[in-house]
Amino acid sequence: MAGEADPRWAVQVDGLWERFRIAGDRPPTLKERLFTFRRAEYRQFEALKGVSLRIRHGESVALIGHNGSGKSTLLKCIAGILPADEGSVRVDGRLATLLELGAGFHPDLTGRENVYLNGAILGLTRREVDGSFAAIVDFAGVGEFIDTPVRNYSSGMYVRLGFAIAVHVDPDVLLVDEVLSVGDAAFQERSLARMRGFVERGKTVVLVSHDLGAVRALCRRTVVLDHGRLVFDGPTDDAIEAYEELVAGGAPPPEPEPDPVGPARTGDGGARIVDARLLPAVDGARPSGTTAQLVVSFTAEEAVREAGSLSLGIAVRRPDMALYVYETRTAWRGIYLAPPRPGATAAVTFTLDLAVLTGEYLVDLLLVNASTGVIHDRWQEALGFTVTSPEHDFGVAALDARIGVANPDGFWPAELHAPPPERGGPREHPLREDRPSPGHEPDVPRVDPALAR
Amino acid sequence: MAVRTTPPRTLLSSGELLRNLVAKELKVRYKGSALGFLWSLVTPLLLTGVFTVVFATFLRIPLGEGNFATFFLSGYLVWQFFSNSVNSAVGAIVGNGALIKKVWFPREVLPLSLVLSQGVHFGLALLATSPLFIWQRGVHLEAIPAILLGFLLLTAFTAGVAMVFAGLNVGFRDLQELTQVIFLAWFYLTPVIYPLYTVRESGAQWAVPFVLANPVTWFVELFHAALYGTPVAVGPNPPPHWPDATTWLVCSAWAVAALAVGTVLFRRWARTFAKEV
Ligand SMILES: Nc1ncnc2c1ncn2[C@@H]1O[C@H](COP(=O)(O)OP(=O)(O)OP(=O)(O)O)[C@@H](O)[C@H]1O
Numbered sequence A: 001m002a003g004e005a006d007p008r009w010a011v012q013v014d015g016l017w018e019r020f021r022i023a024g025d026r027p028p029t030l031k032e033r034l035f036t037f038r039r040a041e042y043r044q045f046e047a048l049k050g051v052s053l054r055i056r057h058g059e060s061v062a063l064i065g066h067n068g069s070g071k072s073t074l075l076k077c078i079a080g081i082l083p084a085d086e087g088s089v090r091v092d093g094r095l096a097t098l099l100e101l102g103a104g105f106h107p108d109l110t111g112r113e114n115v116y117l118n119g120a121i122l123g124l125t126r127r128e129v130d131g132s133f134a135a136i137v138d139f140a141g142v143g144e145f146i147d148t149p150v151r152n153y154s155s156g157m158y159v160r161l162g163f164a165i166a167v168h169v170d171p172d173v174l175l176v177d178e179v180l181s182v183g184d185a186a187f188q189e190r191s192l193a194r195m196r197g198f199v200e201r202g203k204t205v206v207l208v209s210h211d212l213g214a215v216r217a218l219c220r221r222t223v224v225l226d227h228g229r230l231v232f233d234g235p236t237d238d239a240i241e242a243y244e245e246l247v248a249g250g251a252p253p254p255e256p257e258p259d260p261v262g263p264a265r266t267g268d269g270g271a272r273i274v275d276a277r278l279l280p281a282v283d284g285a286r287p288s289g290t291t292a293q294l295v296v297s298f299t300a301e302e303a304v305r306e307a308g309s310l311s312l313g314i315a316v317r318r319p320d321m322a323l324y325v326y327e328t329r330t331a332w333r334g335i336y337l338a339p340p341r342p343g344a345t346a347a348v349t350f351t352l353d354l355a356v357l358t359g360e361y362l363v364d365l366l367l368v369n370a371s372t373g374v375i376h377d378r379w380q381e382a383l384g385f386t387v388t389s390p391e392h393d394f395g396v397a398a399l400d401a402r403i404g405v406a407n408p409d410g411f412w413p414a415e416l417h418a419p420p421p422e423r424g425g426p427r428e429h430p431l432r433e434d435r436p437s438p439g440h441e442p443d444v445p446r447v448d449p450a451l452a453r
Numbered sequence B: 001m002a003v004r005t006t007p008p009r010t011l012l013s014s015g016e017l018l019r020n021l022v023a024k025e026l027k028v029r030y031k032g033s034a035l036g037f038l039w040s041l042v043t044p045l046l047l048t049g050v051f052t053v054v055f056a057t058f059l060r061i062p063l064g065e066g067n068f069a070t071f072f073l074s075g076y077l078v079w080q081f082f083s084n085s086v087n088s089a090v091g092a093i094v095g096n097g098a099l100i101k102k103v104w105f106p107r108e109v110l111p112l113s114l115v116l117s118q119g120v121h122f123g124l125a126l127l128a129t130s131p132l133f134i135w136q137r138g139v140h141l142e143a144i145p146a147i148l149l150g151f152l153l154l155t156a157f158t159a160g161v162a163m164v165f166a167g168l169n170v171g172f173r174d175l176q177e178l179t180q181v182i183f184l185a186w187f188y189l190t191p192v193i194y195p196l197y198t199v200r201e202s203g204a205q206w207a208v209p210f211v212l213a214n215p216v217t218w219f220v221e222l223f224h225a226a227l228y229g230t231p232v233a234v235g236p237n238p239p240p241h242w243p244d245a246t247t248w249l250v251c252s253a254w255a256v257a258a259l260a261v262g263t264v265l266f267r268r269w270a271r272t273f274a275k276e277v
């Protein structure tokens, strides 16, 4: 179990795993159970594989993904219907689920009796149902049928009544699974309006839907699930694009733009890079701000020794941003290299300050004739490395902001979350919502004590 | 605003839901039937008639100057409450799978609502047959508190057993069929058609511990005392009276134990009901 309860989040899911047992082909018969104690055979099925998700108060988030990707399972875990097998789920506030409308209706009872029964199942008191009864009947539009057993309802009326009860629970956190598409067009319009009302009143909404139109209309943020993993979390338009790519290709998660320069090795081979390594050698990521030495060794053929000096270049890229971060060549620094004798190897060391932020970096190498520009060896993606930086910054350059605040009212107490806009709170979320790696928002505001007065 | 880690509603705050579910059970049962509640009297009255003829007349269960019909009925109503409750509760979780998968609520309310609605039947049946008891056994107001308290203990015991059966049935679906068989045998192990003293005085002394180890025996004996009196072989049977201390003690112990064990086990199993139903 990770993480303390934190009232800034309406929903806090950390490293959630959900496993189901699927019965084997042949369940044991009673005789086998009693006499040979053969247990049923089960296969483990992982419906959620380490999902982490944080949702702010008042945020509306959509969950999309292919059939069986685990959307309903995640919603049920948030609702407390399914226990977390690993990880933790926390919800702050009164919660209501619209998972299946009219679950718990009894066909022999009248609409009125079912409203009270279903209300009680959803956690309403009799008085609360009394208070919204007229509104429920009105919203469902079942009119004079309210005192008829629901067995005589059309299937549309049935789910409309179920929907009407559920949306009158007035929760802080509303979980909706695939129910906006019930009923006729007019009812769908009204349900959508009702949901929008929820969002506008600052309620937290988690919506599962295959109706991408409804997703666009209701949620600015969307999460894409794929085979039980969270593969995208960001603005709805980007998420839908990622999801459509996923569906079209059946391919793994939305890779960023394909790299414009493919991995390749070209050149006339008159001189050749034989080795390139980054020292010190580390397993995994290098901390931002440390230094590293890029050691490149090369050989040359006899013919090249006549042709003039060589220049060795390096280029560092961020492929996910299609960005050249840094490039240099020995010649640019006034260093011209004599081609080594055949059989001998020359080595050049570049000492680099890794003043960059979290990300994957690739290094391209280039060995050219300094005067003619003839390319002897161009080695794309000769090596790569990973950098991690503190989680509160995002981008490429480690500009490392120090923050000074001049505000007579001081800081917002950490234990409170900001009020909604209509009560003077911030208009926008203070943090970017489209960060590529979700779940890494800073836990404390980073303030330079020297500047904070 | 409170931060919750578990679903916020407990059984205590679900009284409303429990009340609604009991009302549903009762309404559904009697909706559209002309005789309504009287139907639930048909079985005990018919059996009373049949057993009175068979056991009191043909087989001659010795009851002295007592009355077999009221003796049988006072025990059978207890048995019927217990048996109907557990037999309906055993499928309560599996049968409500759709609901359990979609909504969170304390799962205990499902078996408990069935037990409580059977409790309502029990109460109504007692009221409906009270003229028979008064006619045959006389008015004994001092027995009324014993009936109420005994009913409380019986309900607690039944609720515990019902929860265990309902929970076990999720992993072991055969239990539903098995329960009917178990209860058929259990019935004959309970002194409903025969007075307990006939076992003690019979040649089969080995059977006594079995009958006494059966908790339902004690509840039946409690109601025999409070509703019928003391069955004896010869002479007048003593009228209804306050049950003795041993009976109270044993019934209380069974009630507390069953309710505690049932609740603990059921709560533990309930976490994964939504996965397995
Ligand atoms: N009770 C269960 N027992 C076994 N497997 C289950 C159970 N519930 C869900 N699963 C499996 O978990 C996976 C995820 O199911 P889930 O219902 O969350 O998918 P979904 O994303 O909601 O799909 P859909 O878009 O079809 O609604 C599926 O492969 C499903 O078979």
Ligand SMILES: [Mg+2]
Residues within 6 Å of the ligand: A071, A072, A073, A177, A178
């Ligand atoms: Mg689903």
